[in-house]
Every structure is written in C-alpha cells, then in structure tokens.
Amino acid sequence: MELAGKKIVLGLTGGIACYKSAEFCRALIKAGASVNVVMTPNATQFITPVTMQALSGNPVYVEQWDGRVTNNMAHIAVTRSADAFVVVPCTANFAAKLAHGIADDLLSSLCLARPAHVPFMVAPAMNVEMWQKPATQRNIAQLRADGVGILGPAAGEQACGDVGMGRMLEPDELLQEVVAALQPKVLAGKRVLITAGPTFEPIDPVRGITNLSSGKMGYAVARAAREAGAEVLLISGPTALATPYGVKRIDVQTAQQMHEAVMAQVNGQDVFIGVAAVADWRVANASGQKLKKDGSGDAPQLAFEQNPDILASVAALPQRPYCVGFAAESEKLLEYGEQKRQKKRIPLLVGNIGHETFGLDQNRLVLFDDDGHVELPQADKQALARQLIANIAQRLV
Numbered sequence: 001m002e003l004a005g006k007k008i009v010l011g012l013t014g015g016i017a018c019y020k021s022a023e024f025c026r027a028l029i030k031a032g033a034s035v036n037v038v039m040t041p042n043a044t045q046f047i048t049p050v051t052m053q054a055l056s057g058n059p060v061y062v063e064q065w066d067g068r069v070t071n072n073m074a075h076i077a078v079t080r081s082a083d084a085f086v087v088v089p090c091t092a093n094f095a096a097k098l099a100h101g102i103a104d105d106l107l108s109s110l111c112l113a114r115p116a117h118v119p120f121m122v123a124p125a126m127n128v129e130m131w132q133k134p135a136t137q138r139n140i141a142q143l144r145a146d147g148v149g150i151l152g153p154a155a156g157e158q159a160c161g162d163v164g165m166g167r168m169l170e171p172d173e174l175l176q177e178v179v180a181a182l183q184p185k186v187l188a189g190k191r192v193l194i195t196a197g198p199t200f201e202p203i204d205p206v207r208g209i210t211n212l213s214s215g216k217m218g219y220a221v222a223r224a225a226r227e228a229g230a231e232v233l234l235i236s237g238p239t240a241l242a243t244p245y246g247v248k249r250i251d252v253q254t255a256q257q258m259h260e261a262v263m264a265q266v267n268g269q270d271v272f273i274g275v276a277a278v279a280d281w282r283v284a285n286a287s288g289q290k291l292k293k294d295g296s297g298d299a300p301q302l303a304f305e306q307n308p309d310i311l312a313s314v315a316a317l318p319q320r321p322y323c324v325g326f327a328a329e330s331e332k333l334l335e336y337g338e339q340k341r342q343k344k345r346i347p348l349l350v351g352n353i354g355h356e357t358f359g360l361d362q363n364r365l366v367l368f369d370d371d372g373h374v375e376l377p378q379a380d381k382q383a384l385a386r387q388l389i390a391n392i393a394q395r396l397v
Helices: 018-030 049-056 092-099 106-113 128-132 134-145 171-181 216-227 255-265 310-315 333-344 381-396
Strands: 007-012 034-039 084-090 120-124 154-157 163-167 191-196 201-204 207-209 231-236 248-251 271-274 281-283 304-306 322-329 348-353 362-369 372-380
Touching: 007 018, 007 106, 018 034, 018 049, 018 084, 018 171, 034 049, 034 106, 084 092, 084 106, 084 171, 092 106, 092 120, 092 134, 120 171, 128 134, 128 163, 171 216, 191 216, 191 255, 201 281, 207 281, 216 231, 216 271, 216 381, 231 255, 255 310, 271 310, 271 381, 310 322, 310 333, 322 333, 322 381, 333 348, 333 362, 333 372, 348 381, 362 381, 372 381
Parallel strands: 007 034, 007 084, 084 120, 191 231, 191 271, 231 248, 271 322, 322 348
Antiparallel strands: 154 163, 201 207, 281 304, 348 362, 362 372
16 A cells, blocks of 8 residues: 555645545545544535544544643644645635635644644635636735645536636646655656557557556556656557646557657656667568458458668667666566667666566566666556666666
8 A cells, every 4th residue: 555654634725626525534544544623614614524534544633622632632633643644625815815825724824833744735726717816826826935835726617617727736746746756856856768568550540459468567657757757758559547737748559659758758857767668570561451352361461661770770779768677577577688688788677477467456577787786576567666766866876
C-alpha cells in the first residue's frame, strides 16, 4: 500500500465538491493511510461530520475549541505528527484566507500553525468565473510562492452547469498527488522521455500485428519519474490506461510513428527510457483496403521490412540523454539481456520475462550494467518503477 503508516490531515471547506472528498478519504484509507478530518462549519452544510468519521474511522474536528484535545489547542495539535496536510476542496474564499494569513476558524488556524516540514496542498474547486477572477489568480500565485502545492483545478462540466476551469481533480488524481508529495525528489529539474505500450503494425485498415504489452510498466515508470520531480513526456502506443497525472502524453500507433515522435522530442532530454514493446518488423505490402477471402483458400502473402531501432537511434546521438532500455525475453534472460545492452551501447538495460509480466500488475526486473546484473525481486509494478527511478537518479549524480 502506497501510504502505509502515513498520517494525513484532510481539510474540507464549504463547496459542492465535498462529495468527492468522501471518496478521496476512502482512497487514502485503502492506500494504507491514517486520516484525521478537519471541516469548516460551511463544509458541514454539504457533507456531515458523521459521514467523514465513518469513512476515516477517526473523530472529526470542526470547532476551534475542542475539549477532546488535552490542552484544547486543536489548531496546534492536529498536524504535529502529520506526514501530509491537504485541503480538499479548497474554495475561493478559503484560498483568499490562506493567501492573507487569516486564521478565523479551526482549519485556517491549522493551516497557519502547521509545521514547516509537513507537505501542504490544496485542491481548488469553484465556479469558472470565480477561478478566472484576478483576485483568485493573485491568491493562487501567492500560495504557490509560499510553497503550497496547488492540485488542479481541471476543466470540465461543473455542478452549476457551467463548463470551464475550476472543477476539482478526481479522487484518484488527488491520491497520486499526495503519494507524489511524499516521494524523494531525486530527479528534480530533469527532463525524462519515456516510451510505453505496444505498437500496432497494419496489415490492412482493420487488421494488424501487435503484442501482449499492456503498457502498465511504462506508465508506472512515467508516474514514478514525475513523482521524483522530473518533467515527463510519455510517448505511448495503443493502451487502455489513463495518463498519469502531471505527465504529458503523445499517442502513436506504429513503430515508425513512435520513432519519429521520439526523435522529434529527444533534444534537451536528460534521460530516455525505452519501455515500449516495439515491433521489430512491419508489413511492407499492407493493403489500403480490407483483405477479402477469395474462395481459393490461399492466405495473403505478407512481405516484411525491419522497423527502425528507436533505442539505438537515441543512443547514437552526439548529445544523447542517459539511455535506459527494456528487454522482454522468453528464455535465457541473463544471457540475452547483457547481449542486448552491449549491442545497443547503453549504460543500463532492464530485463524481464515477457510471459511473467505482460498484462499483469506484478513484475520482477533484472538491471544490467557494466558491473554485471542485479535483480529487483517480484513486486507490484509501481513499486518497481520507483526503485528503478531511484537507481537511475543515483547514476546521474
């Protein structure tokens, strides 16, 4: 569980997006966190403290003067042992109070009295007109300058019927942000380019050749790199996965398209990680129309030509980024993995057994470099991705 043993203080202010806060609280609990909820009086008009207590399993704090706290100083005590503090939702009014140091209720007092080492984030949620007003933008800019993490907002349909910026992030996106806030920023200031997923090589307009890659490992690596503070660009083949929050994504289909996208974006990147399962071959005589059975029983005669080698192309650049390759083998991983690393002339190659990982949430990795190989034991792919990113960061020092 990504937040096992972590203590999170969750603040709610008075907005309709409080209904998402309940789901977010539940997501924090599922991730292993202990959650203490603090609500403004206005927030209780949208969702009850009873609901939040049932979800969090802890008493909910609302009043400034709370006899449950030994010294009656809840505004001091609640955040003292916290690992992170997040206000979800944060209204325009509450953002203004934070920006100007106003502490006229328990939650705003907690925000002002919070320990400096505790990561503090707010998730704005308001009508598009409120979000766009100069006063709100000034307040948000001040909060950023003060070191407050601003989570969102997103654009979309709002409860009032308007459409535009101001919609609160979804609970899963918020969870990713809280997890990210607690990760070491070992790639802060770095730019990372990652490929992920399968490629699809057309035979005709409705058929093609692909592989079993789900993209899960590549997307996990992209998320882990972003958590580590990097600016991440993900070039993805066809997958059913959601883009990790905060990651920029370019969609491609074929190996040729992926090669073109990578070469167009690689300049200025600090790290290139080729996780995608790229087809070695493409159909040279692909049909422009759907191939039909002609009654003879003869199968279409397909001719193949080799696709460009994306990793080798990047590794051959005069000003190349630090290159990391992936190799999925069906046998002799230790032998073939090192052979591939040397052939590609890259400093680090990550190997795995294809049938043990494609489409699954678990994986095990073997890292090959000039000193030999090291195995990362089986774990969920996100945990392995964080280990890999930490390993890469050490090599960049």
